[in-house]
Amino acid sequence: MNKNISLKLLLFFSILVSFTVHSKERVWLDYDLAMGKKLADVDDGLALISALTSNEIEIAGLSFGFGNINDLQFMERETIKILHKVGRSELPSYRGAEDKYQLGRSTDATEAIASALRKGPLKILALGRMTNIASTIILHPELKANIQEVVVNFGRRLEYEVGVGAKNMIMPDTNVDGDKDATKVLIDQKIPLTLIPTELMHDQLMNKQRMNVLRNGTPIARWMRRESLIWKFVWRIYPGMDGFIPWDVFVIGYLTDPDDFSCLSNIPIAIQNLPNNTIRTLRIRKRSKTKDFVVASPHLQNGSIGKYCYDVTDDHLDKWVFRWSNL
Numbered sequence: 624m625n626k627n628i629s630l631k632l633l634l635f636f637s638i639l640v641s642f643t644v645h646s647k648e649r650v651w652l653d654y655d656l657a658m659g660k661k662l663a664d665v666d667d668g669l670a671l672i673s674a675l676t677s678n679e680i681e682i683a684g685l686s687f688g689f690g691n692i693n694d695l696q697f698m699e700r701e702t703i704k705i706l707h708k709v710g711r712s713e714l715p716s717y718r719g720a721e722d723k724y725q726l727g728r729s730t731d732a733t734e735a736i737a738s739a740l741r742k743g744p745l746k747i748l749a750l751g752r753m754t755n756i757a758s759t760i761i762l763h764p765e766l767k768a769n770i771q772e773v774v775v776n777f778g779r780r781l782e783y784e785v786g787v788g789a790k791n792m793i794m795p796d797t798n799v800d801g802d803k804d805a806t807k808v809l810i811d812q813k814i815p816l817t818l819i820p821t822e823l824m825h826d827q828l829m830n831k832q833r834m835n836v837l838r839n840g841t842p843i844a845r846w847m848r849r850e851s852l853i854w855k856f857v858w859r860i861y862p863g864m865d866g867f868i869p870w871d872v873f874v875i876g877y878l879t880d881p882d883d884f885s886c887l888s889n890i891p892i893a894i895q896n897l898p899n900n901t902i903r904t905l906r907i908r909k910r911s912k913t914k915d916f917v918v919a920s921p922h923l924q925n926g927s928i929g930k931y932c933y934d935v936t937d938d939h940l941d942k943w944v945f946r947w948s949n950l
């Protein structure tokens with residue numbers, strides 16, 4: 624090859640590499656990992672694996688706290704197991720709040736998030752209760768400006784709500800209900816929230832067909848399927864569907880495949896007390912007549928301004944299943 628052409632090619636590839644590196648999103652991941660515990664939701668596990676193996680994301684740090692389960696020692700152990708499986712053992716993970724009464728208290732998680740915020744603007748994917756993020760804001764209010772966006776799996780429209788299945792069952796937003804005060808801190812402090820609600824993913828199920836793709840995949844894919852089988856069975860019993868919604872995975876997808884998402888930008892978000900139409904779950908036997916919901920609507924007079932994503936392309940979950948099957 625002529626020297627001139629090689630030099631030009633070299634220049635082209637260095638620009639390409641530098642563009643790729645700089646276009647990566649700097650992201651903090653806070654979660655409530657329960658994958659591996661019997662009869663517990665597996666979505667945080669699937670989401671964590673997805674984030675750790677996505678080229679589009681630069682993980683600035685990991686933290687966890689109570690939520691799906693309250694056993695933080697278990698979460699620590701399972702995080703280490705997952706990091707090892709996907710070849711990211713170098714990443715530390717930090718322990719956060721053990722319950723909602725620790726809101727405002729300093730933990731390893733709050734200090735690690737603060738330290739990442741001091742280094743520059745950061746997007747936070749908050750997959751569990753808002754406690755760790757809210758506590759960081761309470762303890763280090765001067766760092767608020769560096770929170771570019773907090774992407775969460777909760778919220779609904781003020782005017783109507785979309786449920787799951789043929790009976791349109793309305794799921795409770797456990798990430799809000801589990802620590803309402805922490806959610807309120809984020810809204811009161813006008814943190815830019817992006818809501819990834821049930822409306823967007825209500826028909827995207829990890830069904831038999833998708834589970835079969837994992838069965839024919841790599842050892843990691845087969846392990847992910849094995850870990851998810853009991854949870855799929857739980858959904859078969861109640862709410863009686865072939866498959867489960869892998870909620871938190873869509874929060875990761877919002878960053879890795881933004882073009883798949885349809886969202887309303889600059890929309891007011893607030894907490895409102897509305898008639899309670901959510902389904903009963905194993906944890907919630909008694910249901911109050913009204914309930915606080917995080918709602919988005921152009922008709923809200925006050926609240927913080929954020930984003931409400933209401934739809935995702937039909938093949939979005941298939942993309943994830945394909946990626947997982949090749950891990």
Ligand SMILES: [Ca+2]
Binds near residue numbers: 666667691
């Ligand atoms: Ca979660």
